[in-house]
Amino acid sequence: MKGAVKLSRVYEAGEEITKALLRENSVFGVLSLLTGHRSDRFYHAVAFTPVELLSAPIEQVEQALKEKPELSMLMLRGLSSRILQTEMMIETLAHRDMGSRLVSFLLILCRDFGVPGAEGITIDLKLSSSDR
Numbered sequence: 001m002k003g004a005v006k007l008s009r010v011y012e013a014g015e016e017i018t019k020a021l022l023r024e025n026s027v028f029g030v031l032s033l034l035t036g037h038r039s040d041r042f043y044h045a046v047a048f049t050p051v052e053l054l055s056a057p058i059e060q061v062e063q064a065l066k067e068k069p070e071l072s073m074l075m076l077r078g079l080s081s082r083i084l085q086t087e088m089m090i091e092t093l094a095h096r097d098m099g100s101r102l103v104s105f106l107l108i109l110c111r112d113f114g115v116p117g118a119e120g121i122t123i124d125l126k127l128s129s130s131d132r
């Protein structure tokens with residue numbers, strides 16, 4: 001509901017890879033809607049800012065989606081935004097030189113977390129090199 005969260009997966013070799021950067025009013029965990037309530041994908045979530053999280057049982061989510069078409073469209077917009085972010089991250093990784101990767105990543109952060117101001121756009125997140 002509020003805040004910024006990094007979703008990542010830790011692989012067998014111990015390598016952690018960021019899968020998504022979520023801002024307020026984002027959703028995650030909806031894969032279980034499609035897989036019949038079970039998923040073998042487990043994610044690690046780290047809050048970059050203070051967050052407020054709402055958790056709902058899958059049955060309640062399914063019922064709400066059936067009863068309120070506007071909620072379905074809202075979720076579809078959110079998932080579409082995640083797909084776009086993923087595509088942009090893939091494009092960023094395709095750049096061969098580090099400078100181009102950095103510029104592309106900063107553009108993604110500006111789009112998703114940028115706060116316009118008199119002197120430009122501020123990315124309101126505290127990131128470190130370990131937040132890959």
